[in-house]
Amino acid sequence: MMKAVFFDRDGVLNEDRGYVFEREEFVWTDGAKEALADLTQAGYALFVVTNQSGVARGYYTEADVRSLHAWMTAEARRAGGDIKAVYYCPYLExxxxxxxxxxxxxxKPxxxxxxxxxxxxxxxKRESFLIGDSPRDMEAAERAGIDGYLFTGGSLQVFVNRIIEERRRRGGL
Incomplete structure (x- = not known):
């Protein structure tokens, strides 16, 4: 079994600029690529789980989402991070x-x-967790049976390293 970290995308891995679907609009958050590399080195499998209602709203297509995610995972890989898969939800009631x-x-939630x-x-599940920037992310983690950590800004690398240290101290690793 593998230990995993699930990331929300907008507001965690990239700056939330509202319906980001083009490379030119995608700006990594501070320390994001480094956090992905650190977690990969620590033996975590990395996943992105992101609501993409911009598809349902007609702002962009699923092909646009997949293209951006292919580029994002390649950029992460170049920095030493290995994102295993990206899951997205294009649906919206x-x-x-x-x-x-x-x-x-x-x-999500x-x-x-x-x-x-x-x-x-x-x-x-016991060795896995989610990092998100909203209550709906925390609810999704809870409903999936994993820990959730609310990222409110700053360096994602520093945030991730605090989580890893906290989990080590409590025996979660």
């Missing part, structure tokens, strides 16, 4: 794009994306 107008357990990753990979 009441969406203007009819094909995406539906309720989905993948939309639903735990669907996390649970799917756990089904796709052999993940140890």
């Amino acid at each position: 009441g969406a203007p794009v009819a094909a995406y107008d539906r309720k989905s357990s993948w939309r 639903g735990p669907g994306m996390i649970l799917q990753a756990m089904a796709d990979y052999d993940i140890d």
